[in-house]
Amino acid sequence: MTRRLARAGMPAGGGPLTGTIDLRVRYAETDQMGVVYHANYLVWCEVGRTELIRSLGLPYAELERSGGVALAVADAALRYHAPARYDDAIRVVTTVSEVRSRTIAFEYQIIHAASGDRLVSARTTLVCLDRSGRPATLPPALRNALQAPSS
Amino acid sequence: MTRRLARAGMPAGGGPLTGTIDLRVRYAETDQMGVVYHANYLVWCEVGRTELIRSLGLPYAELERSGGVALAVADAALRYHAPARYDDAIRVVTTVSEVRSRTIAFEYQIIHAASGDRLVSARTTLVCLDRSGRPATLPPALRNALQAPSS
Amino acid sequence: MTRRLARAGMPAGGGPLTGTIDLRVRYAETDQMGVVYHANYLVWCEVGRTELIRSLGLPYAELERSGGVALAVADAALRYHAPARYDDAIRVVTTVSEVRSRTIAFEYQIIHAASGDRLVSARTTLVCLDRSGRPATLPPALRNALQAPSS
Amino acid sequence: MTRRLARAGMPAGGGPLTGTIDLRVRYAETDQMGVVYHANYLVWCEVGRTELIRSLGLPYAELERSGGVALAVADAALRYHAPARYDDAIRVVTTVSEVRSRTIAFEYQIIHAASGDRLVSARTTLVCLDRSGRPATLPPALRNALQAPSS
Secondary structure: OOEEEEEOOOOOOOOOEEEEEEEEOOHHHEOOOOOEOOOHHHHHHHHHHHHHHHHOOOOHHHHHHOOOOEEEEEEEEEEEOOOOOOOOEEEEEEEEEEEOOOEEEEEEEEEEOOOOOEEEEEEEEEEEEOOOOOEOOOOHHHHHHHHOOOO | OOEEEEEOOOOOOOOOEEEEEEEEOOHHHEOOOOOEOOOHHHHHHHHHHHHHHHHOOOOHHHHHHOOOOEEEEEEEEEEEOOOOOOOOEEEEEEEEEEEOOOEEEEEEEEEEOOOOOEEEEEEEEEEEEOOOOOEOOOOHHHHHHHHOOOO | OOEEEEEOOOOOOOOOEEEEEEEEOOHHHEOOOOOEOOOHHHHHHHHHHHHHHHHOOOOHHHHHHOOOOEEEEEEEEEEEOOOOOOOOEEEEEEEEEEEOOOEEEEEEEEEEOOOOOEEEEEEEEEEEEOOOOOEOOOOHHHHHHHHOOOO | OOEEEEEOOOOOOOOOEEEEEEEEOOHHHEOOOOOEOOOHHHHHHHHHHHHHHHHOOOOHHHHHHOOOOEEEEEEEEEEEOOOOOOOOEEEEEEEEEEEOOOEEEEEEEEEEOOOOOEEEEEEEEEEEEOOOOOEOOOOHHHHHHHHOOOO
């Protein structure tokens, strides 16, 4: 798995937080239309934001295990531009688009790695939940890492 | 599987076309948060519109096999209100919200059958593709069935 | 979902415990070979044994929630005779083949409902685990129900 | 994704053909028991043999697209020794255990990469099918590559 972390912006103290992960389409992810079944792109979005959060030094698995919080998907929207196919190399570019006290919004560009073609663009909002499943404020360490200026 | 087909509207010659299907949450559909993994609701939406189309006497499997067309998801949006859990009885209520020459939009209410609680609301747009994967007009039989007044 | 529970044997106080459940192949379950992806039959086996256990009046969800135990798959074997296809009506016939102090073995016949053709035959052994994940004896209520003579 | 290809044997002209691939457990692959759902290991086996075949210079995607053949799973057997968990780094070691005119048998060791613990051992037999779904002899290029001595 390749990982890259970059803050695209420069001038004013850091642009959006972005992470990139590459994956390869599994046979299990195709359907009889000969392309990737549309629900699987949500799985790749999850992989994308997991790697972005890992890049911050705060593995999500740790947040859930030790931090006593979970990030649950509150809404999702996807636009399908072109299909991914079996064995394609896929790049998922994930960006933090908004951080609030209890929620984080991520945007995703899912790209055909060889051609650079955009396959799917997506957006999800995640809400922080405590152990009993109630909305909770984001752990400060996570919130700070997501908002820290890069310069 | 229970199925019900109804056109809710009455006065002016037919309201929206609606189909209902019940299913039970599988263990495979849960994740370690103890609830249904969020991508699986898109699978249930697919089950919902399949049953709605079947109710019109035009099984989707036939459309694809004999009609030479496929309906591909062009966009999807979901709002997660409350989680479904393992073994819950779930009701998917699917409504045709728009029919155009090449696209159909469906709306979904995913409901906890026992309590009536709304778990997820969703919307997908499907685009008709020919065998070579190019956008095509909907088969007339399907378009007519989707638009026929109920009275 | 249709359910039927029968003990096939008659003469000597009860034959094997058997449960049957029907389901329909989802689009999500197919792959680009145009048939059901082979791992999904294990999901259907899980649905089959869940319904068999429910038929005994001991829903598995309750066993896990209140009983503090889980049944984890220890081994599985499948033979694929013929493929299931999208929208096929499928019947899963599950039989308890062995009950021991900590394990239950189930056998499955997965059948094409319309033709009666056998698609997959499978066997799984499940081991009872306590809350900490250690092997434990089966709850007596479950063990008794699985072994009770039918006469 | 890391890949390694090795023939373990040395003395007598090549030992078994082996390939290794690493992957990370996705949230989607867990279930409410807090571990990887058992059917997903079959998906990882598929990833393992795909990478092994790719290492031979014969990508499976090409075999299916240009060669007009498919490899379908005819039987599978798995033993679950210990559970994989979310975000674990997993290694899949795939070995060709038998090549016949129409079938290939693969064996798999699925290992927890950090500890080296064996999680699952598995075996699948794949049968070569032609475009109409009938058993066919393996393409000579594939058969030769699978059987070539390494020395």
